[in-house]
Amino acid sequence: MRVASRRHALGDGDFYQIRVAEPLDAGRLLDLHFDLCRTDPATDMPELDEFPLSADIVARDAKALERTANGMLLAAIHDRDAIGSAVLRGGRFRRTRHVTELSMRVRKDWRRRGVGRALLDTALEAARASDVVEIVSLTVFLSNAPALELYRSAGFQEEGRRRGHLRLGDRDDDLVLMSQRV
Numbered sequence: 001m002r003v004a005s006r007r008h009a010l011g012d013g014d015f016y017q018i019r020v021a022e023p024l025d026a027g028r029l030l031d032l033h034f035d036l037c038r039t040d041p042a043t044d045m046p047e048l049d050e051f052p053l054s055a056d057i058v059a060r061d062a063k064a065l066e067r068t069a070n071g072m073l074l075a076a077i078h079d080r081d082a083i084g085s086a087v088l089r090g091g092r093f094r095r096t097r098h099v100t101e102l103s104m105r106v107r108k109d110w111r112r113r114g115v116g117r118a119l120l121d122t123a124l125e126a127a128r129a130s131d132v133v134e135i136v137s138l139t140v141f142l143s144n145a146p147a148l149e150l151y152r153s154a155g156f157q158e159e160g161r162r163r164g165h166l167r168l169g170d171r172d173d174d175l176v177l178m179s180q181r182v
């Protein structure tokens with residue numbers, strides 16, 4: 001899937017860019033991943049040591065996603081840093097290729113400045129423009145109020161909950177399943 005690269009103004013002449021990630025972005029996307037594992041470990045599924053990533057793996061993933069008709073990796077770039085990313089991972093089979101699964105993140109020190117909404121709008125724009133994608137779906141932790149708010153406000157509807165499917169240290173949480181037709 002493709003989408004045009006776009007600049008987003010931050011005021012005082014500064015800006016960030018949202019564009020399809022290239023294999024060359026792998027290093028900065030990896031830095032974003034490590035930064036979030038350190039500053040916000042409770043919003044992602046695998047813990048750092050359970051899902052080891054390298055720049056090579058990220059580069060290969062970006063390249064593979066670029067070739068699919070129902071997936072893409074988006075990066076929000078400020079100066080030389082990745083400040084956010086969004087992934088659409090489309091179904092691999094004829095029976096599932098009309099569905100793409102969204103996940104996204106914004107660096108903690110960049111939140112509440114519109115980057116998350118801009119990434120989500122861009123991902124939805126690409127999904128709507130696709131000839132293949134009909135449904136964007138996602139899962140989010142019930143305790144993740146910011147993400148739930150963002151998704152609800154962008155038109156995602158709750159489809160159900162997988163109760164107690166998450167163990168976050170000494171407490172359990174529900175997985176909320178959401179989707180929207182595009």
Ligand SMILES: CC(C)(COP(=O)(O)OP(=O)(O)OC[C@H]1O[C@@H](n2cnc3c(N)ncnc32)[C@H](O)[C@@H]1OP(=O)(O)O)[C@@H](O)C(=O)NCCC(=O)NCCS
Pocket residue numbers: 040043102103104105106107110111112113114115116117118138139140141144145146147149150153
């Ligand atoms: C969810 C997340 C992507 C939002 O990114 P962000 O850049 O802070 O979002 P924005 O500034 O664009 O805010 C967009 C909307 O999200 C909601 N929102 C964001 N932060 C919120 C908060 N702390 N409390 C309540 N709502 C919040 C609001 O609806 C907001 O719209 P508004 O500014 O008009 O009120 C970010 O918090 C994040 O990366 N969280 C960790 C990873 C994650 O949870 N990913 C999603 C699960 S797959």
